[in-house]
Amino acid sequence: MEAAAAAAAAKPAIRVAAICGSLRKASFNRGLIRCAIELCSESIPGMRIEHVDIEPLPFCNPDLEIDGKFPPPVEAFRRKILEADSILFASPEYNYSLSAPLKNAIDWGSRPPNVWGDKTAAIVSAAGGSGGIHSQYHLRQVGVFIDLHFINKPELFIQGYRPPVKFDGDGNLIDPETKERLKRVLLSLQAFTHRLSRSS
Numbered sequence: 618m619e620a621a622a623a624a625a626a627a628k629p630a631i632r633v634a635a636i637c638g639s640l641r642k643a644s645f646n647r648g649l650i651r652c653a654i655e656l657c658s659e660s661i662p663g664m665r666i667e668h669v670d671i672e673p674l675p676f677c678n679p680d681l682e683i684d685g686k687f688p689p690p691v692e693a694f695r696r697k698i699l700e701a702d703s704i705l706f707a708s709p710e711y712n713y714s715l716s717a718p719l720k721n722a723i724d725w726g727s728r729p730p731n732v733w734g735d736k737t738a739a740i741v742s743a744a745g746g747s748g749g750i751h752s753q754y755h756l757r758q759v760g761v762f763i764d765l766h767f768i769n770k771p772e773l774f775i776q777g778y779r780p781p782v783k784f785d786g787d788g789n790l791i792d793p794e795t796k797e798r799l800k801r802v803l804l805s806l807q808a809f810t811h812r813l814s815r816s817s
């Protein structure tokens with residue numbers, strides 16, 4: 618084991634909540650999260666990723682908050698985010714922005730008390746021709762208001778339909794080079810999370 622990896626492994630494991638902005642069954646972005654989970658358990662000691670499903674969330678509506686309580690799927694979602702040290706967003710691009718389901722999840726989490734505050738975060742995207750660049754920069758802008766701290770680099774924008782084939786028919790990531798790039802994002806998130814926790 619390299620010295621940096623050994624040092625990271627000696628610290629308490631970083632808990633990462635991974636959120637996919639697509640509800641599609643064979644979603645490429647969901648495939649990125651599956652691959653990230655595998656990469657962590659195989660070769661990134663000291664970091665654990667859990668997928669947090671946003672599909673059960675109703676549309677954000679403060680009228681659904683009754684006596685300080687959120688609807689049960691929202692309570693469960695917010696608890697998972699609160700328990701995490703860090704967030705991994707897999708964000709498709711819908712009309713030059715983040716998808717409505719992802720924005721909805723973020724909005725629920727931002728209701729007082731904001732559950733996103735002071736966590737580190739990274740974004741990866743599989744999209745059409747843009748690779749998700751507009752979606753990622755909109756998401757970073759939203760992150761300013763809810764106090765997320767994003768890694769700056771590396772960035773990962775994947776043109777999902779461009780050769781060479783990167784995903785199989787079930788949305789699994791099959792391209793070795795993209796896997797390596799995804800791993801570099803995860804290592805950067807891990808290092809940044811340690812750096813931020815040392816300075817707090």
Ligand SMILES: Cc1cc2nc3c(=O)[nH]c(=O)nc-3n(C[C@H](O)[C@H](O)[C@H](O)COP(=O)(O)O)c2cc1C
Nearest residue numbers: 639641644645646709710711712713744745746747
């Ligand atoms: C409503 C809608 C709008 C889209 N807009 C864009 C876009 O602006 N830019 C882009 O690169 N791809 C766009 N796409 C393509 C998706 O980003 C692409 O299909 C991506 O793979 C979806 O993510 P998923 O595979 O995780 O479902 C759009 C798709 C949909 C359904």
